[in-house]
Amino acid sequence: MSSRPVRLISLVLLVVLGLSGCATAPRVWQEPPALSADAREALNLQVYDRAADRVADKFFDASLRGVDWPAARARHREAARTAKDDETLYRAINALLAELGESHTVAVPPREAFQERHRTRVLTGFTMRPLEGQWVITRVLPGSAAEAAGVRRGWIVRSRDGAPLERRAPRFTMTPGQAVQFEFVDELDQVRAMTLVAGPVDSTPAREARHLEDGTLYVRFERFDLASIRWLSAQLEANRDAPAAIIDVRDNPGGLLMSARLAIAEFFPRRVEIGTFVQRGGREKETRSLTWGAAQYAGPVAVLVNGQSASSAEIFAHVLQHHRRAVIVGQTTAGAVIAALEYALPDRGRLQVPILDYLGLDGKRLEGAGVRPDVPVMPSLADLRQGYDRELAAAREALHRDTPVPTS
Numbered sequence: 112m113s114s115r116p117v118r119l120i121s122l123v124l125l126v127v128l129g130l131s132g133c134a135t136a137p138r139v140w141q142e143p144p145a146l147s148a149d150a151r152e153a154l155n156l157q158v159y160d161r162a163a164d165r166v167a168d169k170f171f172d173a174s175l176r177g178v179d180w181p182a183a184r185a186r187h188r189e190a191a192r193t194a195k196d197d198e199t200l201y202r203a204i205n206a207l208l209a210e211l212g213e214s215h216t217v218a219v220p221p222r223e224a225f226q227e228r229h230r231t232r233v234l235t236g237f238t239m240r241p242l243e244g245q246w247v248i249t250r251v252l253p254g255s256a257a258e259a260a261g262v263r264r265g266w267i268v269r270s271r272d273g274a275p276l277e278r279r280a281p282r283f284t285m286t287p288g289q290a291v292q293f294e295f296v297d298e299l300d301q302v303r304a305m306t307l308v309a310g311p312v313d314s315t316p317a318r319e320a321r322h323l324e325d326g327t328l329y330v331r332f333e334r335f336d337l338a339s340i341r342w343l344s345a346q347l348e349a350n351r352d353a354p355a356a357i358i359d360v361r362d363n364p365g366g367l368l369m370s371a372r373l374a375i376a377e378f379f380p381r382r383v384e385i386g387t388f389v390q391r392g393g394r395e396k397e398t399r400s401l402t403w404g405a406a407q408y409a410g411p412v413a414v415l416v417n418g419q420s421a422s423s424a425e426i427f428a429h430v431l432q433h434h435r436r437a438v439i440v441g442q443t444t445a446g447a448v449i450a451a452l453e454y455a456l457p458d459r460g461r462l463q464v465p466i467l468d469y470l471g472l473d474g475k476r477l478e479g480a481g482v483r484p485d486v487p488v489m490p491s492l493a494d495l496r497q498g499y500d501r502e503l504a505a506a507r508e509a510l511h512r513d514t515p516v517p518t519s
Contacts, residue, residue, distance in 0.1 A: 143221075143458075152192055155200050157457045159191035162204050162218055165454050166211070169464045171391050176211050183210045197221060201460065214447030214478065215422070215465045224461040235291055235307035239268055240362060240419055243492050246276050248295075249362065256307040265496035266303075267296040287311065298496045320346045322353070327507065331359035335366030335423035340373045347377055347408040355510045356408055357503065359415040361441060365422025368450055372398070375430050378437070380407055385430045388450060389468040412437035413506040416484060421445035426469070428482045433472040439484045440506040446481035485509075 146154065163184045167175070187207040194200035197220040204218040219227070236255020239246045246268045251257050268276060272292050289309045297303055316334035323329055328350045332339040347356070365371075375385060382399045389395050414428050414437045425444045431437035450467035471477050488505040 151195070154458055155191050155194050156188075158200065158460065159188060159204055159207075161456055162462050163207065165462055166208065166216070166464055169391075169452065169454075169466050170211070170216075171389065171449065171465050171468050173391050176213065178210050183207055197458070197460070213449060213465055214445075215449045215451040215463055217463050218456070219461040219463070221459040224459065227461075235293070235309050236312055237262055238362070240417070242490070242495065245269075245492075247492060247495060249495070252312050255312050256310060260305055260307055262295065262305070262307075263298065265298055265492070267492075268293065269296055269302070270294040318342055319359075322350075323357075323507065325507070325511075326354050327510065328353040328356040329359065329503070330356065331361075333363055335363065335370040335374065335427070337367065337370055337373075339366075340370045343374060344377055351408060353408075353410060355411045355413070357413045357415060357506050357510070358437070359503075360420050360424040360427065361415050361417040361502070362419040363421070363424040364419065365424050365447075368423060368426075371423035371426045374427055376407075378408055378412060378431060379434070380409075383430065383434055384472060385426060386472055387470040387474075389470060391466065395470075411510050413510050414439050415502050415506055416441040416444050416482060417502070418442050418445055418481075420482075421447040425477055425482050429471050429477060432482065432485065438486060438506070438509045439482060440486040440509060441484050441488055441502045443483050444477075444481040446477060446479045448477040 163180075167180055184207060187203050190206070191200055191203035194203060201218050201220045208216045208218060236252040236257035237248045238250045238252070240249050241247075248262065248264055248266045248268060251262055251264060270276065270293070287310055291307050291309060293305050293307060295303045295305065316332060316336065316339055318333070318339060319329075319331040321329050328346070330343060330346050332343060343358075350356070372385060375383065385398050387395050388398055412431065414431055416424070416428050416439060420428065420441075421444065425446075425448050428437075428439050428444065432439045448469045449465035450469065451463050451465045454462045454464065456462055469477060486505050486509050488502045490501045494501050
């Protein structure tokens with residue numbers, strides 16, 4: 112896999128470099144003043160060259176994966192220079208970055224960078240995943256245009272503004288009030304054409320904790336951020352006596368490396384190796400989980416993963432699997448495991464650059480390979496539409512087999 116079919120949250124080591132005043136910045140995006148043709152061209156080249164320079168200087172592999180960087184840079188520079196808007200400019204930048212063939216290498220336009228930073232994105236209001244060769248809606252966001260229009264989980268997204276969706280996860284950059292034409296296929300296989308008007312949607316990561324019928328603790332969280340891991344710790348602390356725990360990181364695109372290290376600590380009585388990070392120049396650094404007064408849940412554990420589980424979610428699953436601390440259920444993960452830094456660009460856009468490669472506990476790269484489940488399970492479109500969670504059922508079965516999951 113040279114270009115990951117997931118929208119990643121970087122396995123970030125630090126906060127965005129070069130930004131200031133975030134605490135007092137307005138939460139509503141304000142369009143910058145219109146530029147003259149000459150000013151637009153100058154800004155385009157400034158942004159493009161800054162991105163290309165950062166990659167050349169900071170990318171974890173000094174050979175840039177064998178890419179002739181000056182030639183690649185020249186190849187896309189004209190498209191960047193003549194771009195009439197941010198979307199076209201960033202398409203040229205990302206075409207350059209795609210030549211490296213590594214995840215966590217992306218440039219994000221100013222509006223989208225602002226929305227992500229303030230967790231109030233402009234969306235039509237649903238999430239998708241690939242299933243049976245199609246993009247299928249997995250969640251409709253509360254308070255969104257999609258919810259108001261009656262869009263439902265399990266519908267197929269056939270086209271957007273008349274164009275079929277790409278095989279790779281599409282990036283939808285929208286403006287408030289933008290009307291977007293969608294063509295859906297509903298649960299009765301009827302085609303539904305709908306116009307959804309994009310608006311601000313709270314994108315704070317969702318979390319869920321509940322007990323299954325047999326007392327098993329089920330926990331799901333959408334990001335590896337510190338708030339989510341504190342919440343995870345509280346759930347495990349309050350349920351130490353649960354007979355088993357299922358941790359659901361399906362569709363979890365990752366987050367902070369520190370959060371992954373803290374989450375891993377919740378399941379071990381001591382610090383454990385989590386892998387090796389390789390810096391530019393080849394210097395290696397072994398990394399352990401963090402001790403922070405974790406709950407240290409001692410019961411059997413299953414972890415649910417799928418092809419959209421990426422970055423820190425993959426490290427979490429890999430470490431628990433390697434140490435025989437959990438059974439992994441679902442599909443092979445995204446294979447997008449590199450530690451990155453984020454840099455501000457001159458137009459307030461954001462550049463994400465991988466600065467550390469990751470080697471798993473078996474000494475192999477997870478990038479491009481992913482974590483293979485112990486119990487492979489592939490859900491169907493019919494499962495999704497009927498509300499049947501085949502992967503969760505398989506995890507429950509795995510936890511109740513005669514051979515328990517090791518707890519040390």
